[in-house]
Amino acid sequence: MSKPIVAIVGRPNVGKSTLFNVLAGEKISIVEDTPGVTRDRIYADVTWLKYDFTIIDTGGIEPESDDEILKHMRTQAQIAIDTADVILFVVDVKQGLVDDDHKVANMLRKARKPVILVVNKVDNFDKLEMDVFEFYNLGLGEPRPVSSASKLGLGDMLDVVVENFPPNMKDEEDDEIPKIAIIGKPNVGKSSLINKILGEERVIVSNIAGTTRDAVDTLVKYNKKDFVFIDTAGLRRKSKIKETLERYSIIRTVAAIERADVAILIIDAEEGITEQDAKIAGIAHERGKGAIIAVNKWDAIEKNDKTMNRFIENIEDKLTYMLYAPKIFISAHTGQRLNRLFEMIEMVIQNQALRVATGPLNDILYEAMALNQPPSDKGKRLKIYYMTQVSIKPPTFVIFVNDKELMHFSYTRYIENKVRESFGFKGTPIHFIVRERKEK
Incomplete structure (x- = not known):
């Protein structure tokens, strides 16, 4: 919603x-x-x-x-x-x-x-x-x-x-059709990608009238499944006078991400990943949306067997908080890997709505604590009693502890990694809420 x-x-x-x-x-x-x-x-x-x-x-x-x-x-x-x-x-x-x-x-x-x-x-x-x-x-x-x-x-x-x-x-009921926002800087090929998808023989397109927001929504049917694509027409690049104002053009992207279930961040293969890409990715991450990183114009790059891995390393260096986002190398121009992109979208949508039962979740938690003891401070040790999943989109977990102050960011990150190792959650951020429970 x-x-x-x-x-x-x-x-x-x-x-x-x-x-x-x-x-x-x-x-x-x-x-x-x-x-x-x-x-x-x-x-x-x-x-x-x-x-x-x-x-x-x-x-x-x-x-x-x-x-x-x-x-x-x-x-x-x-x-x-x-x-x-x-x-x-x-x-x-x-x-x-x-x-x-x-x-x-x-x-x-x-x-x-x-x-x-x-x-x-x-x-x-x-x-x-x-x-x-x-x-x-x-x-x-x-x-x-x-x-x-x-x-x-x-x-x-x-x-x-x-x-x-x-x-x-x-009290808007979530409609069932997944919404996909295509986000990224200007001229990375967002509109070309949407046009290519719309031009596919297997796609049935209808424009959605009456969308009040500043984005263009298109209903796409691909392999008998419906998707709504939101095109954001891009963030403007800085120029001399626009330094102080560039941030306002983020408004469109925020509005589109807000409405989406999954954000596809388009990166220009020829330019590599930039500061502004990282900024836009941060908005999707912060808002708990599913994310896919699509490197466009891949057909224009001179490649050898190491090019792709180097590119992936570079993305992961800049987007350390978003390692969960799957990466795909595409060409909006030739339509390369479009069908793979749709498979990815479906996977991310499923993972956004994944629920894990409390039993298996706590098995993972206790195993994680056995492998790596919770931190302590001034002689007081963090105790984690249990955790449970409270919502989806993004999957959100509450962890009950004896003292919130002792739950360091790094330990939460460690538990997140263990949960991901066991249950996947590829393509979606997962959120943790730490609650204190006084010892009986």
Whole structure:
């Protein structure tokens, strides 16, 4: 099921990032070795009541600017607005209503999305009540007073946010058709791959109307099985002025990955694996999606018997946290190994939904502990009582221990490796939740 997306927009310096950081709270947890997941995160997951959603911070919109950077920011904010299900429009009570707020409001009206008008920096409602009411003039309904810095009014605001989610997202039943996102940098052959798949004799294609998001969905029938392919039209590459803004184009990829079951990361064989590839892979990994790494344009490479192994080593060096992802060498141009790609997709989908019974799981756990004793600290040793699988997509396990602090990242990784040795889980990340249980 895909999470709703909430975009935070507004002029520069109205406190959007402060609001973003408060909502993201401590949620911006960085897996120790996931690259490219930096502090300048522009998206984060938020849970409110029983809803999970993703928030995106869009940088300031300057409606009338000729400055290249600001122009580009406006484009990126527009992507976020098109991608979002709900928009938080932030204004500043201290600066009052300014002309540019009206211009942003007009831009938002065209989007025909639910817009929630958030008046920030209201640290005393009684004193600033009249100043808040002034924002009724924007014609966007009731202004919601908050103070991001003092964390006031956020609950009421979030109540309104979740009320505005599209009805099918509130309790959307997972439809059975697997969704496959084709992700990667620009010009690596994402669209060519999709076109090649669509051009196969064995494929029956129908376009899906009414997909609101910024990606193109195509229903594909291959060997009597249905798949939905999501084409993300790629992340833009940095150029001189776009340094600070490149991150916004990640929004499309995040939205597509969010909706997918499996992400196929396309890497250009001629270029090798780059920093940006690693960044995009990190998003799929972090979001717990199945992953396949497809090296495209393989037909264009001079090869000997060592070329492929060297390429695989290089990928694994850069994506150490993603060793579970199977790799395949393809050519979107010639259609080389397309049938193998579909076999891989099916395998990953099955592994994402694999459930392991508690008995065999704990046999593996106790064997692992016998081979490699749990760590201890200051004379206190970690005790692991048992573990059990609590969910799928991605497979998620709860491990019960005497003291959470003693469960080091490296020991969790060790147990993960043992679980993978026994049950496979190829192509899917697996998550562990460590819970403390007081000794009886």
